Amino acid sequence: xxxxxxxEAMREAIREAMLADTRVFLMGEDVGHYGGSYAVSKGLLxxxxxGRVRDTPLSESAFTGIGIGAAMGGMxxxxxxxxxxxxxxxxxxxxxxxxxIRHMSGxxxxxxxxxxxxxxxxxxxxxxxxxxxxxxFAHIPGLRVLTPATVEDARWMxxxxxxxxxxxxxxxxxxxxxxxxxxxxxxxxxxDRAVVRREGGDVSLITYGGSLGKVLAAAEQLxxxxxxxxVIDLRVLRPLDEAAILTSVAKTRRAxxxxxxxxxxxxxxxxxxxxxEGGFWTLDAPLARVCSAEVPIPYAAHLEAAALPxxxxxxxxARAVLGR
Amino acid sequence: MPSLGxxxxxxxxxxxxxxxxxxxxxxxxxxxxxTEKGAIEVEVFETGILEKLLVEPGSKVPVGTPLASIRAExxxxxxxxxxxxxxxxxxxxxxxLTVEAPPVAAxxxxxxxxxxxxxxxxxxxxxxxxxxxxxxxxTGTGAGGAIVVSxxxxxxxxxxxxxxxxxxxxxxxxxxADLGPMRRAIAAAMARSKREIPHYYxxxxxxxxxxxxWLNAYNAQRLPEQRLLMGALQLKAVALALLDYGEFNGFxxxxxxxxxxxxxxxxxISIRGGxxxxxxxxxxxxxxxxxxxxxxxxLVGRVRNGRFHSSxxxxxxxxxxxxxxxxxxxxxxxxYPPQVxxxxxxxxxxxxxxxxxxxxxxPIVQVSLAGDHRANDGxxxxxxxxxxxxxxxxxxxx
Numbered sequence: 001x002x003x004x005x006x007x008e009a010m011r012e013a014i015r016e017a018m019l020a021d022t023r024v025f026l027m028g029e030d031v032g033h034y035g036g037s038y039a040v041s042k043g044l045l046x047x048x049x050x051g052r053v054r055d056t057p058l059s060e061s062a063f064t065g066i067g068i069g070a071a072m073g074g075m076x077x078x079x080x081x082x083x084x085x086x087x088x089x090x091x092x093x094x095x096x097x098x099x100x101i102r103h104m105s106g107x108x109x110x111x112x113x114x115x116x117x118x119x120x121x122x123x124x125x126x127x128x129x130x131x132x133x134x135x136x137f138a139h140i141p142g143l144r145v146l147t148p149a150t151v152e153d154a155r156w157m158x159x160x161x162x163x164x165x166x167x168x169x170x171x172x173x174x175x176x177x178x179x180x181x182x183x184x185x186x187x188x189x190x191x192d193r194a195v196v197r198r199e200g201g202d203v204s205l206i207t208y209g210g211s212l213g214k215v216l217a218a219a220e221q222l223x224x225x226x227x228x229x230x231v232i233d234l235r236v237l238r239p240l241d242e243a244a245i246l247t248s249v250a251k252t253r254r255a256x257x258x259x260x261x262x263x264x265x266x267x268x269x270x271x272x273x274x275x276x277e278g279g280f281w282t283l284d285a286p287l288a289r290v291c292s293a294e295v296p297i298p299y300a301a302h303l304e305a306a307a308l309p310x311x312x313x314x315x316x317x318a319r320a321v322l323g324r
Numbered sequence: 325m326p327s328l329g330x331x332x333x334x335x336x337x338x339x340x341x342x343x344x345x346x347x348x349x350x351x352x353x354x355x356x357x358x359t360e361k362g363a364i365e366v367e368v369f370e371t372g373i374l375e376k377l378l379v380e381p382g383s384k385v386p387v388g389t390p391l392a393s394i395r396a397e398x399x400x401x402x403x404x405x406x407x408x409x410x411x412x413x414x415x416x417x418x419x420x421l422t423v424e425a426p427p428v429a430a431x432x433x434x435x436x437x438x439x440x441x442x443x444x445x446x447x448x449x450x451x452x453x454x455x456x457x458x459x460x461x462x463t464g465t466g467a468g469g470a471i472v473v474s475x476x477x478x479x480x481x482x483x484x485x486x487x488x489x490x491x492x493x494x495x496x497x498x499x500x501a502d503l504g505p506m507r508r509a510i511a512a513a514m515a516r517s518k519r520e521i522p523h524y525y526x527x528x529x530x531x532x533x534x535x536x537x538w539l540n541a542y543n544a545q546r547l548p549e550q551r552l553l554m555g556a557l558q559l560k561a562v563a564l565a566l567l568d569y570g571e572f573n574g575f576x577x578x579x580x581x582x583x584x585x586x587x588x589x590x591x592x593i594s595i596r597g598g599x600x601x602x603x604x605x606x607x608x609x610x611x612x613x614x615x616x617x618x619x620x621x622x623l624v625g626r627v628r629n630g631r632f633h634s635s636x637x638x639x640x641x642x643x644x645x646x647x648x649x650x651x652x653x654x655x656x657x658x659x660y661p662p663q664v665x666x667x668x669x670x671x672x673x674x675x676x677x678x679x680x681x682x683x684x685x686x687p688i689v690q691v692s693l694a695g696d697h698r699a700n701d702g703x704x705x706x707x708x709x710x711x712x713x714x715x716x717x718x719x720x721x722x
Contacts, residue, residue: 281450284446284466284473
C-alpha cells in the first residue's frame with residue numbers, strides 16, 4: 001500500500017520517467033531551486049542536477065519553443081507552464097508549431113513534447129490566475145489533451161504521454177494537488193479512454209478534472225433522493241471518447257455535463273453536440289450543463305464560489321433533467 | 325387524407341381501388357385508408373378523371389395531405405406537377421360541387437387535429453413509433469410534462485393484451501380493424517367526453533306492446549331477410565323525434581353549439597374481439613323503415629369486418645346505443661364528442677305495468693338520454709324521451 005498525494009504522484013511519475021529514459025528532462029519557471037510553483041518537482045534538481053531540471057526565465061513562448069525544438073531533435077522534454085493562464089503566451093508555439101509540424105513536414109518531424117500546466121479556480125487568485133482553458137486546447141487538431149482527475153491518473157498518465165510521438169498537454173487542476181489516495185503498484189490507465197467512476201441508470205453526469213469530486217458528491221446526494229447517476233470521467237478531452245459518452249447516455253437517456261470552463265464555445269458544448277449527433281434518438285430529456293458563470297473569475301471568496309460549478313448546481317441540474 | 329374522427333392526426337393509405345385515368349363519379353370509393361378506427365373506404369365528392377395518385381400505398385400521411393388529384397369534367401389537364409399544399413382537414417372531401425343531398429355534416433364538423441405536437445423526448449418518439457403507439461394518447465411525466473420513455477413503456481404494458489386480441493381478430497385481408505389503435509381511439513374520445521362534457525342523464529320506461537304487435541304483424545307477412553328488428557323502429561323514432569328537438573342533434577365546438585340540419589344517426593356497433601365503432605346512417609328521418617333496416621344490416625356487417633366509408637365514420641350528428649339484445653334493462657351512455665346527445669335502449673323485459681286501474685304484464689323498454697348540458701337541458705330532454713315514447717306507441721307512422 002502506497003498512499004500519496006496527487007502532487008507526489010506527479011513527481012513520482014516524472015522521477016520514474018527521468019530514471020527510465022535519459023532523453024527526458026524537465027523545464028519551466030521555478031521548477032528547479034524553488035521546487036515548482038505547486039511543489040511538484042521538489043527534490044528533483046538535487047536528484048537529477050541542473051542539466052535535466054532546468055529553471056527558465058519568465059518567457060513561456062521561448063522555453064516552450066525550446067521544448068518543441070528539443071523534442072524534434074530527439075529529446076523527450078517535459079515543459080511545465082506555471083498555470084494555463086500563462087500558456088497563452090506560449091499559444092503560438094503550441095498551436096502553430098507543436099500541433100502542426102508533423103503535418104507540415106510531411107511526417108519528417110514529430111514533436112514528442114509533454115506540456116504540463118495547472119488549471120482551474122477556487123483558490124482566490126482572481127481573474128488572471130483562475131482560468132480553465134483546457135477546452136480551448138481541445139479544439140486544436142494535432143494535440144492530445146489530458147485531464148487527470150485522480151491521484152492514480154496523475155501517477156500513470158505521464159508515461160503514455162511521453163511515449164506518444166505527438167505533443168500531449170496535461171492539465172492538472174490545482175485544487176487536486178493535496179488529494180491523496182492509495183496507488184496500486186501496477187499502471188492502470190491509458191490516455192485514450194474515459195472511465196465510468198460511478199455506475200447509474202437515470203442520468204449521466206459527464207465531467208473531467210477538478211469537477212470530478214463535486215460530481216461524485218452530487219451523485220451521492222442524488223442517490224439519497226433515489227436518482228441513480230452515472231459519473232463519466234472523460235480523462236481525455238482530445239480526442240474525446242465519444243463511444244463512452246454515447247454508451248452511457250444510451251443507457252441513462254439523460255446527460256448533464258459539468259465543466260469548469262465558461263459555457264459559450266466550451267468543451268461542454270462540444271460534448272452536447274456529439275450526443276445530439278450520435279445519440280439523439282436515445283434522449284429522454286433536453287441535455288443540461290453546469291459551467292462556470294460567464295464572468296472573469298471573481299476574487300471575493302463568496303463570488304468565486306458562486307461562479308464555479310457547485311455540488312448544489314449539479315444536483316439541481318440533474319433533478320431538473322429528470323423532472324423531479 | 326380526410327379527417328375521420330375526433331383526434332385523428334394521420335392515416336395509412338392501404339390500397340388504391342382506382343387507377344389514374346379512371347373516370348370517377350361522386351360517391352365512388354377510390355381508396356382504403358387504415359386509421360385507428362379500422363380500414364375506412366374513401367369516397368370522392370367530385371366527378372371527373374382520377375388524374376394522379378399522390379400517395380403510395382403503405383404511406384402514413386397527416387390529415388390534410390392530398391391523396392390524389394382529380395380533373396373535373398371540362399377542366400384542362402394539369403401540366404405542372406401537383407404540389408402537396410396543406411389543404412386543411414378536408415382535402416379529399418372538398419365541398420361537393422354536385423347538388424344532390426349535401427352532406428351537411430361533412431368533416432368540417434370534426435374537430436381539427438390538435439395543432440400542438442405533444443411534447444415528447446426523442447427516445448419516447450422512437451419507441452412509440454416502433455410500437456405503433458400514438459403519442460397524443462399518452463400523458464407525460466417527464467420534465468415539463470414531456471412524454472418520456474417510461475410513459476410509452478407504461479402505455480405498452482396496458483395495451484399489450486388488447487393488441488394481441490386485435491391481431492387475432494384480424495381477417496386475412498389486412499385492411500381490417502386493428503383493435504390496439506381502436507381501443508386507444510375509444511379511450512381518447514371517451515376520456516375527452518367525460519373530461520369536457522357535463523353529462524346529465526334521463527331515463528324513461530316505455531310500454532312496447534303496440535310496437536311489438538305492429539312488428540310481429542309486419543314481419544309475419546315477410547321473408548326473413550325482409551323482416552324488421554325493433555332496433556330499426558327505435559332508430560327511426562329517435563330520428564323523427566329529433567326533428568323537433570334540434571338542440572340534441574349537432575356538434576358542440578369552439579365553445580358553441582352548431583345544430584345540424586340533417587339527422588345522421590350514429591349506431592354503436594360492437595366489434596367481434598372487442599371495441600366498437602359508431603358509424604352513421606345518413607338522413608335516418610327520411611329513410612323508410614325497410615331501407616333503414618337494409619342499411620343497418622349492411623352497416624353492421626361491414627363494421628364487423630372492419631370496413632366503413634369515410635363519411636359514415638366522420639359525421640354522425642347523434643348516436644344511438646342499443647344494448648337490448650344483451651338483456652340489460654338500462655344503460656347510461658357516454659356522449660361521443662363533439663356530438664351533444666346519445667340515446668340508449670335497454671332490453672324489452674316483461675314487467676308489471678299499470679293499465680287503467682289494473683296491473684298487466686307488458687314488455688317494457690328503458691330509453692335513456694345522456695345530454696351535453698352546454699347544448700341542451702333536462703326539460704327538453706324529458707320532452708324528447710316522451711316524444712320517442714309517443715312515436716313508439718304509433719309504429720304505423722314510423
